[in-house]
Amino acid sequence: MNSPRNDGDPVKEIAGVMRLKEGEEAVRRVLTQIFRAGKIGTKDLAKAARLPIPVTAAIRRELEKAGLVARRGGAILTEKGSEYVTQTLGVTLGSQETETEIDQDLEVLENLRKYSLKRPPASPELDQAHATPETALKRVQYMQRRGDLDGRRLLFLGDDDLTSVAAGFLGTPREIGVIDVDERLLELIGEASKTEGLGIECVHHDLRDPLPESMLGRFDVFFTDPPYTVNGVKLFLSRGLQALRPRKVSNIYVAYADKPPLEMLELHRAITDMGMYISELTPGFNTYEGAEIFANTTSQMRLTVTARSKPTITGTYSSHIYTGEAQPRMRVYRCKCGADVLVGPKQRFSSINELKTIGCPHCGARAGFTLKKRVNL
């Protein structure tokens, strides 16, 4: 021990001493970026950690005092610093895409594809749409680069995309939880977790009900691809906020489809009303299998949760949250045999995928359907 300060957690202590507005996240970001770079100058470090240069320099000085960082023509981690970053923070990502890493990605992708094929057909009445395995992997890599995967307690609110499984395959989160209302899906994720040793905790729960006690205040980060309605987002984000550990800042990750302008405005107002803001938004980030209503892609948002964030929904929620509820819609498909088949909520076939899986009730065909009409109910 070089300094008495090291008896506690140095990241927490430095954040406290420096009264940093970003809290311990800022110190973690600086440490992680030094780890990734190997050696890095203060200017580049500030840029990578997204902090002002004077703040970055001051954090670096405190980390030096704590014996975690040294200067050798740039900031480097000491042995103790490396140990802290890899053991205590649980960070693993290096600076370079090495060949080993690329090989590992390909292996993960192959495994993901295997489990993706086993997914039950998407339930459009739950606003499910299966993201591609490539998207699931891309998401966890995106979170990893932003410091929100390695060593983190990670929650997925709904996961028909198997993003939790992708996170499990990377093997770097401290903890992975999944809450879903769809038992078929939890069974598959549970099976993958057991077979592959991913340690994913699956909880069957309808988010219209308040979060189970065991999930409250427990996670560092959450990911959700929520129902595509403003109410759905409000509800999922409200529940998610209650699952987070109280901190000055945390990131959460939300996928959302392009909707007409006034609906988007309402959504964004709901986000700022909850005391969160958008730190990054990438259109067309997520790709889905056959989700024609939103042109097969959604945007990926990274939201920052602040000390002022709070859920706008706390009790049991009884309004509509799914697109199908808010605007029930039926489709008429014509089979190549000539028969018209109704597809939609409360029909024998809730989706075209289901119709294709089960087959035309008249001739049994599993392909060759043409959309003839949409009916708003």
Add this chain to the structure above:
Amino acid sequence: MNSPRNDGDPVKEIAGVMRLKEGEEAVRRVLTQIFRAGKIGTKDLAKAARLPIPVTAAIRRELEKAGLVARRGGAILTEKGSEYVTQTLGVTLGSQETETEIDQDLEVLENLRKYSLKRPPASPELDQAHATPETALKRVQYMQRRGDLDGRRLLFLGDDDLTSVAAGFLGTPREIGVIDVDERLLELIGEASKTEGLGIECVHHDLRDPLPESMLGRFDVFFTDPPYTVNGVKLFLSRGLQALRPRKVSNIYVAYADKPPLEMLELHRAITDMGMYISELTPGFNTYEGAEIFANTTSQMRLTVTARSKPTITGTYSSHIYTGEAQPRMRVYRCKCGADVLVGPKQRFSSINELKTIGCPHCGARAGFTLKKRVNL
């Protein structure tokens, strides 16, 4: 003329007939994307235009009826369609980065560098910080790809980055206006415009005063890298909104630095309060020369202005808008001759750049200054 509908503007008419929530922008987007792709299927078209597939297909059908689009194993533009897109919409960007385009970029960059060197030293009391010429070019290319440069009436609210000059060099906007409070800058932009034939209209105006009559309701798009305070953003966006033509949706482009979480939250709330929302946000997009306080980079936001957008500031504004006003700060620099020099608002040197330009008042040196202390006033 294939159809009586073509007597007016087909884009406006189709938007009206279809009662599109995105208005004529949606039709413009579909046409532009067909133009860029050459030939494109409906799914890819929907993805590129960021519209649902059924809406895209319906717009395409209307464009076919209007004789602008035909189908040849995918949507293509008719001769009339091409003429409309290039002449009436003023769109020029092709689908591929051709060698000619790359050569053109290099030439633009060289020209921009030339004028950038002539910029007066940045005035930190106006929150000026010079973006690099590469950033200025990147910005206009970014706007071009998003359909907001070619054929558009473009306004810059403050432009110490010479982004207007970059837009002028590309030569595709219908109109370019610049409003700035800094006459030194307008002189340079005016000189560039005259020498290079860029047709930029320069207006000397302090945005704390309401917009000049001649600027109201005139532009399609605006770009601003506003003062880095919440008040500054509110003011610049409020003024900008009044400069826009009334439409169902428009995009505006805003650069902004990372600030502490609660200040960011306030900023984002100000944005949704004005009836706008973030459609894209890319951290670290903009790079500046020597702007250490925000680690040399800012995020680039694309905001969507809706039919509900309205300025929150309309009259003359008298609160603080610049960082230096909100939090006056002085710095003590030590020259290598040993003399301490005060730098800050109302001092002989308002910035370190100015000190370096003029030289140490004791020994005349123009380099070798070390920051000793920051003082909050």
